[in-house]
Amino acid sequence: MFASALSQxxxxxxxxxxxxxxxxxxxxxxxxxxxxxxxxxxxxxxTALLPGRRAAVDPAVRRTVTARSLxxxxxxxxxxxxxxxxxxxxxxxxxxxxxxxGWSQVPVTPKRALRSLPAAFVSTAARPALLALTTGTTxxxxxxxxxxxxxxxxxALSTISAAISLGLRxxxxxxxxxxxxxxxxxxxxxxxxxxxxxxFVQLGTIEPESxxxxxxxxxxxxxxxxxxxxxxxxxxxxAALVAQAERGGWRSxxxxxxxxxxxxxxxxxxxxxxxxxxLGGQVANSYxxxxxxxxxxxxxxxxxxxxxTEFGHLEVLDPQSWEPTLPGGTGMxxxxxxxxxxxxxxxxxxxxGDLVRLPAVPPDCEMxxxxxxxxIVGRWTGPLSAALPTRDLLDxxxxxxxxxxxxxxxxxxxxxxxxxxxxxxxxxxxxxxxRLEDRATxxxxxxxxxxxxxxxxxxxxxxxxxxxxxxxxxxxxxxxxSTRLAxxx
Amino acid sequence: MNTTALAAxxxxxxxxxxxxxxxxxxxxxxxxxxGVHTAGDVAVVCVGxxxxxxxxxxxxxxxxxxxxxxxxxxxxxxxxxxxxxGRWAWPAAAAGIGATLALHASPTGVLAATDVxxxxxxxxxxxxxxxxxxxxxxxxxxxxxxxxxxxxxTTLTSVTLRFAAxxxxxxxxxxxxxxxxxxxxxxxxxxxxxxxxxxxxxAKAYGRRAALLAAAVGLAVVSSVxxxxxxxxxxxxxxxxxxLGPLIVAQQxxxxxxxxxxRTWAEWRSGAREAAPPPxxxxxxxxxxxxxxxxxxxxxxxxxDDRVVGVGATPGLARRDARRLGRTPTAVRQR
Ligand SMILES: [Zn+2]
Numbered sequence: 001m002f003a004s005a006l007s008q009x010x011x012x013x014x015x016x017x018x019x020x021x022x023x024x025x026x027x028x029x030x031x032x033x034x035x036x037x038x039x040x041x042x043x044x045x046x047t048a049l050l051p052g053r054r055a056a057v058d059p060a061v062r063r064t065v066t067a068r069s070l071x072x073x074x075x076x077x078x079x080x081x082x083x084x085x086x087x088x089x090x091x092x093x094x095x096x097x098x099x100x101x102g103w104s105q106v107p108v109t110p111k112r113a114l115r116s117l118p119a120a121f122v123s124t125a126a127r128p129a130l131l132a133l134t135t136g137t138t139x140x141x142x143x144x145x146x147x148x149x150x151x152x153x154x155x156a157l158s159t160i161s162a163a164i165s166l167g168l169r170x171x172x173x174x175x176x177x178x179x180x181x182x183x184x185x186x187x188x189x190x191x192x193x194x195x196x197x198x199x200f201v202q203l204g205t206i207e208p209e210s211x212x213x214x215x216x217x218x219x220x221x222x223x224x225x226x227x228x229x230x231x232x233x234x235x236x237x238x239a240a241l242v243a244q245a246e247r248g249g250w251r252s253x254x255x256x257x258x259x260x261x262x263x264x265x266x267x268x269x270x271x272x273x274x275x276x277x278x279l280g281g282q283v284a285n286s287y288x289x290x291x292x293x294x295x296x297x298x299x300x301x302x303x304x305x306x307x308x309t310e311f312g313h314l315e316v317l318d319p320q321s322w323e324p325t326l327p328g329g330t331g332m333x334x335x336x337x338x339x340x341x342x343x344x345x346x347x348x349x350x351x352x353g354d355l356v357r358l359p360a361v362p363p364d365c366e367m368x369x370x371x372x373x374x375x376i377v378g379r380w381t382g383p384l385s386a387a388l389p390t391r392d393l394l395d396x397x398x399x400x401x402x403x404x405x406x407x408x409x410x411x412x413x414x415x416x417x418x419x420x421x422x423x424x425x426x427x428x429x430x431x432x433x434x435r436l437e438d439r440a441t442x443x444x445x446x447x448x449x450x451x452x453x454x455x456x457x458x459x460x461x462x463x464x465x466x467x468x469x470x471x472x473x474x475x476x477x478x479x480x481x482s483t484r485l486a487x488x489x
Numbered sequence: 490m491n492t493t494a495l496a497a498x499x500x501x502x503x504x505x506x507x508x509x510x511x512x513x514x515x516x517x518x519x520x521x522x523x524g525v526h527t528a529g530d531v532a533v534v535c536v537g538x539x540x541x542x543x544x545x546x547x548x549x550x551x552x553x554x555x556x557x558x559x560x561x562x563x564x565x566x567x568x569x570x571x572x573x574x575g576r577w578a579w580p581a582a583a584a585g586i587g588a589t590l591a592l593h594a595s596p597t598g599v600l601a602a603t604d605v606x607x608x609x610x611x612x613x614x615x616x617x618x619x620x621x622x623x624x625x626x627x628x629x630x631x632x633x634x635x636x637x638x639x640x641x642x643t644t645l646t647s648v649t650l651r652f653a654a655x656x657x658x659x660x661x662x663x664x665x666x667x668x669x670x671x672x673x674x675x676x677x678x679x680x681x682x683x684x685x686x687x688x689x690x691x692a693k694a695y696g697r698r699a700a701l702l703a704a705a706v707g708l709a710v711v712s713s714v715x716x717x718x719x720x721x722x723x724x725x726x727x728x729x730x731x732x733l734g735p736l737i738v739a740q741q742x743x744x745x746x747x748x749x750x751x752r753t754w755a756e757w758r759s760g761a762r763e764a765a766p767p768p769x770x771x772x773x774x775x776x777x778x779x780x781x782x783x784x785x786x787x788x789x790x791x792x793x794d795d796r797v798v799g800v801g802a803t804p805g806l807a808r809r810d811a812r813r814l815g816r817t818p819t820a821v822r823q824r
Pocket of ligand 1: 301305306367372
């Protein structure tokens with residue numbers, strides 16, 4: 001209790017002074033939290049005081065703290081990274097004099113800049129230890145270097161978050177059905193889950209039928225729930241699981257799922273409902289991006305995404321003019337993760353490419369004091385992607401059982417306007433098409449036409465999906481391969 | 490020594506234990522989001538107990554009175570806060586402290602007021618520790634360490650006696666005294682804390698019987714020592730903790746042996762009579778149930794309570810088969 005109080009005090013002091021955070025302090029807080037849960041079953045009062053859970057803060061205080069954090073981050077970036085030294089030199093900007101109103105003078109950092117030379121963003125003061133590659137859908141993956149200290153800090157923060165937000169306890173088992181190359185997410189999940197004492201299994205993105213089977217199989221362990229209780233996956237792989245479960249006669253009683261956490265892709269309302277119906281449990285989406293961790297966002301019951309202010313600064317900007325998006329409008333998430341939580345790869349005003357809507361009126365939900373946006377509605381690829389964001393199209397298509405999951409679609413800009421190409425189960429599909437057109441009109445989607453296909457090869461290139469980054473088993477490789485392996489001495 | 494006062498000392502001890510147990514049963518003290526009593530905290534308490542008399546002997550009287558007053562007032566405040574609400578607890582504690590100071594002309598008044606404040610504070614401090622997860626094992630460790638310390642401080646050296654002489658008659662003196670004079674009938678604060686603390690920790694860890702036994706043992710020690718004073722067998726200070734400490738350690742070893750482990754706070758609150766037994770191992774039953782002859786080969790069998798309740802080509806399909814028959818298997822095994 002005494003030692004834990006000291007760690008919490010040292011942590012709070014480091015945060016207030018923007019000084020170095022000792023991973024050991026965060027680590028101790030995380031471990032003490034687990035000891036507290038073991039003794040009492042629940043944390044004490046005021047969990048909002050824990051790292052990463054900062055609740056209501058006076059707006060004026062928050063502005064001061066944010067301005068100081070931004071200045072400290074900019075100073076570190078200019079002093080220690082090649083990219084920002086050059087950018088600030090060319091513009092004659094002094095990071096020490098930046099305040100919130102002058103922050104827009106700092107140019108937005110495009111994703112391309114980070115992808116083309118990750119080393120230009122690595123602080124010379126840090127010791128890079130882990131290169132996390134994102135599963136880039138557009139050619140080369142983006143690489144982000146993390147130091148050992150950052151990894152330890154992330155683990156401690158994820159442990160606190162999993163124990164409190166997710167309510168993870170030792171009797172639970174978490175299955176991770178994501179690409180094994182998403183190193184950071186995987187390492188973090190494994191380490192924080194097992195620290196809590198819960199079980200962890202990496203399923204990978206295998207054949208959906210095999211994944212369903214593993215989710216359904218009893219674990220047969222004393223002290224653990226009978227089946228896997230939590231599933232972490234991407235939206236498109238979840239769609240593949242839902243399709244297989246609906247087709248294969250699975251029912252929610254076949255599984256023991258309490259929560260399905262979805263991240264990395266746009267999750268539609270209909271998919272969320274269909275997944276809850278056939279797999280069971282609550283479907284929740286969160287926002288965590290390798291480039292931005294530990295900064296992230298969590299959903300509230302009213303459907304907003306609330307962005308934490310402790311670890312980074314959120315801006316929602318017009319993707320072309322980089323002017324702030326007005327309430328009710330659609331803009332891009334531009335984010336600055338703060339030192340001292342980040343010390344290796346430093347980013348200022350990083351353009352994530354993720355599109356969100358801003359609420360038209362200030363939210364009045366329980367998390368109203370944190371900046372709110374909609375869920376991620378799509379990825380910016382040009383003006384069409386903002387006018388017809390993925391979320392609207394998936395809400396339209398995934399409500400139709402005759403559109404196979406995961407949804408294959410493409411959007412093209414033609415002289416008459418935008419055309420939505422979609423793969424359906426069979427042609428002709430007159431009634432389906434009629435329904436889609438009616439619902440698109442009712443939703444006010446600016447579509448000139450919807451074109452159904454029953455052959456994917458005949459379609460324009462469809463949107464890339466994580467569910468396609470399939471990991472094979474020997475059985476998937478065909479008989480010749482299996483025989484050859486079996487014949488080995 | 491005053492025989493009536495010696496008998497009353499046992500009564501006051503019983504009252505202190507009853508107050509603390511009643512408080513534990515009814516009052517929840519606030520606790521921080523993160524933090525549970527650890528072995529390190531026991532060490533901090535030990536250091537405090539050892540250093541307090543030494544520091545006090547070295548400091549001038551007004552400073553000592555002020556420090557004791559502040560500490561006692563704070564303890565009374567956090568004890569009363571859950572009862573009166575935060576707004577009234579401070580004025581109540583301040584009134585208690587003020588009243589004690591105002592009585593300075595009447596030595597008996599100071600003594601009585603200090604005793605009341607001490608009883609309230611001991612109720613709060615012991616509850617604060619137990620309610621923040623202090624285990625019976627921690628109390629036993631503390632008791633063991635203080636048993637040795639008390640022997641050194643009271644019998645082998647004169648630290649306790651000099652300290653008692655120094656604070657005698659002062660307001661907020663850390664001893665529950667029933668009489669005045671050169672050799673008062675009194676209990677040191679450390680003695681009182683442990684007399685109350687172990688029954689509390691035992692109630693949480695092992696239940697009502699352990700708590701009653703702990704209280705009875707404590708009372709027996711106090712009464713026996715009182716009897717020896719009444720019979721003039723003992724005449725100077727006696728290291729009570731040296732007698733009580735080993736008995737606390739012995740009780741802890743007995744219950745630990747009997748119950749396997751202590752209950753957690755959560756188990757105690759949920760009304761568990763004993764620490765949760767080790768859960769049954771479904772794999773054992775699965776091995777037994779699937780060993781029976783005549784079961785299908787080359788497939789997965791779903792098992793519940795020694796019975797095969799489903800069959801399938803894969804583990805998941807075997808469970809699904811069982812579910813369709815309205816059964817919930819706990820394990821699957823391949824044949
Ligand atoms: Zn909200």
